[in-house]
Amino acid sequence: MIQVAEALNIIAENSCKMPITKMKVSKSLGYVLAEAVYSPINMPPFRQSAMDGYAFTHGDLTQFEVVSTSQAGDFLDEKIQRNQAVRIFTGAFVPDDTDTVVMQEHTTRTDNLLQIEKMPAACANVREKGEQIKKGELVFDVNTVITPAAIGFLACLGITKIKVYQKPKVAILVTGNELVPAGNKLPKGKIYESNSLMIEAALQTIGIKKTTVFKVKDSLKKTIKAVESCLAHFDVVLISGGISVGDYDYVKEALLKNGVTELFYKINQKPGKPLFFGTKENKIVFALPGNPASSLTCFYVYAFPALKKMMGFEAIHLPEMKKKISTDFKNTSGKTLFLKALYGDEKVTVLESQSSAMLNTFAVANGLIVIPHDITHVMANQEVVVLPFN
Amino acid sequence: MIQVAEALNIIAENSCKMPITKMKVSKSLGYVLAEAVYSPINMPPFRQSAMDGYAFTHGDLTQFEVVSTSQAGDFLDEKIQRNQAVRIFTGAFVPDDTDTVVMQEHTTRTDNLLQIEKMPAACANVREKGEQIKKGELVFDVNTVITPAAIGFLACLGITKIKVYQKPKVAILVTGNELVPAGNKLPKGKIYESNSLMIEAALQTIGIKKTTVFKVKDSLKKTIKAVESCLAHFDVVLISGGISVGDYDYVKEALLKNGVTELFYKINQKPGKPLFFGTKENKIVFALPGNPASSLTCFYVYAFPALKKMMGFEAIHLPEMKKKISTDFKNTSGKTLFLKALYGDEKVTVLESQSSAMLNTFAVANGLIVIPHDITHVMANQEVVVLPFN
Secondary structure, three states, X not given: OEOHHHHHHHHHHHOOOOOEEEEEHHHOOOOEEOOOEEOOOOXXXXXXXXXXXXXXXXXXXXXXXXXXXXXXXXXXXXXXXXXXXXXXXXXXXXXXXXXXXXXXXXXXXXXOEEEEOOOOOOOOOEEOOOXXXXXXXXXXXXXXXXXXXXXXXXXXXXXXXXXXXXXXXXXXXXXXXXXXXXXXXXXXXXXXXXXXXXXXXXXXXXXXXXXXXXEEOOOHHHHHHHHHHHHHHOOEEEEEOOOOOOOOOOHHHHHHHOOOEEEEEOEOEEOOOOOEEEEEOOEEEEEEOOOHHHHHHHHHHHHHHHHHHHOOOOOOOOOOEEEEXXXXXXXXXXXXXXXXXXXXXXXXXXXXXXXXXXXXXXXXXXXXXEXXXXXXXXXOOOEEEEEEOO | OEOHHHHHHHHHHHOOOOOEEEEEHHHOOOOEEOOOEEOOOOEOOOOEEOOOEEEEOOOOOOEEEEEEEEOOOOOOOOOOOOOEEEEEOOOOEOOOOOOEEEEHHHEXXXXXXXXXXXXXXXXXXXXXXXXXXXXXXXXXXXXXXXXXXXXXXXXXOOOOEEEEEOOOOEEEEEEOOOEEOOOOOOOOOOEEOOHHHHHHHHHHHOOOOOEEEEEEOOOHHHHHHHHHHHHHHOOEEEEEOOOOOOOOOOHHHHHHHOOOEEEEEOEOEEOOOOOEEEEEOOEEEEEEOOOHHHHHHHXXXXXXXXXXXXXXXXXXXXXXXXXXXXXXXXXXXXXXXEEEEXXXXXXXXXXXXXXXXXXXXXXHOOEEXXXXXXXXXXXXXXXXEEEEOO
8 A cells, every 4th residue: 555645656657758740730729739839920920900090101290181090910012101100000000111009099190191289209109020029939839738728829830730638538437237228217226327427527628539448247258358458449548446455356356357457456545535546558557446426536546637637737646735624523543535625715524424425525625634644633724735626 | 908817707708618529438527517427326335345365254263165256246145154154355245144355374284274364353344335436326417527547436436427527629710921831932021831730730629629620811801701710610719810000901890790799908918919809699709819929829818728727627727826927027017917927846937038939939938927917026935826838
């Protein structure tokens, strides 16, 4: 049995970045750049007006003849004399013979005669060519996470494809004779299967939208076969249930028989002690506890960073926050506790039912308080680490 | 021109919840419950073992004959005598004649003879029927946001469908003669269109996955027709560009001609001053500024809460955090400023380029600092409000 920190290190060291793929910018939200991007153009691509007003050449004159119009999208190629000005709009091409734009609010105009009432500084209100980024300059470095703003910036430079790390293909393997799919009658002794839907949803929150679910009865032969099939076609196998010490828990044996190397089994924590992590080449396997709340805790704390590492993220763990705990809390277990909790601006409160079978508490929680295994007592108002989720 | 707070109030008051629809639980992540859900079953549905061990009747005896096995999923209907015990596994049915489960680690067993070495309390390690939730009890109240844990809990109660608020159908209407789709050659005076992809991605971050994009040149007639078509088929129309005071900005006129009621136009803020918000019946329209960074700021601050209100969320705005600003900051504009910023645990730093045309700053930012219009000077280390995004 290992400690939480050691388990997290082993996972980070043994989860490998996925292969690189070319991806449309329009589909790239949440992916991570696998190759730096350089700008193919100057942005703006030409001198651009930052205002609605008039373009002219700065000098001694304050009166001009308006000879033309440059609206956004136009390319005005005429010769403009020093006593002439051009009606211009925000974003429009500033004619080559002019250097300054005056806001329309600082002018008066009678027919084609323009009088500048408040003279701007030379070159005012003109965005220089390449002011935002020059052709050949770095747009985004490798490992940049693609956000909506990043998509906007790439698109405005005319970039349509980028190289990113693939997202892993994930299989969920659910084991247990007791499980009945929702929508069916519930025979005595059985319960409804819920972990696959829950884990699928949790995967969606980190951008893994397609998951394949396999279900298998408690049989060594069938479990071996199911694991074999998962390892053949998927990058990540998340197994739910069948990993505790009971005689009918075949999962670990099936994993080892399939050549999965055990990197750890059991963590000194509550909930989620019987977590298994292993690898086979670049593929990773988590066997999550069957109890729903334990399963989801292990997903957020352990599977989540492994998946983010594979997707190319540099910050892979749930972000840590410090909040003041609202009441005293004793930890006599000698284990690291992950407590379902509700945090606000400053405080965090441990929620009432912490049973590993109970999901209702998880559904109203917005974070997990971490109480390290070697801390026996936390006083009210003491700061604790909170891992936010959702 | 109105202040930021007033604009936010007008939006919250005039964005209506969407109609209710029945939704598969498996597809319901990120939706909001429109009807309370009550449990159709007891959970657990039977007395369930919380341990791998032996079920027996608590009393004076410490030695038992093991007569049967109850594995998860079994329903054991045999009569169990007081001197008999049943081998049992976690999650399995506890036979009616027994009341207590002893952990296997606290027993020794020789063939069928069981010796309890450490006697548990009566009824230990048995999860009572309905302990988690009883048939007919409230599962989730109306307005609950469906998280992965909520999906797990609903599924484990056998619930397959729930009533939620629909997500709004959103149209993005992009205007401007200067815009060329990425992937094409860029003629002089033109720029690449990027706002539609950026807004589509921003919508995805709040779970609105399908958006329809319309593009229209700067022509009053074409703009009127495009707005008409958007209002006929969509719940929300987000218009990019064409709303400033320039002669070629037809959007506002096209909106009013289509019977859209103007609720505000222009906010005392930077960036994003020329924001328009209007409604037609239950449909809402935002005309966002064309400058990409202004557009995205207005999306996060104003369109985001409107969409969340429509989706049934109670907390509709970006969460507010308080962080210490790393340097002095002067606000001589008399406007509320939204500054692209990078925050860490305690501090927040204003990023260098705040130009409304520049998206590269937005792409590296993780939040917006809000400096209210009536604050002229913020000292280093003073707390400021930060709106996190991404």
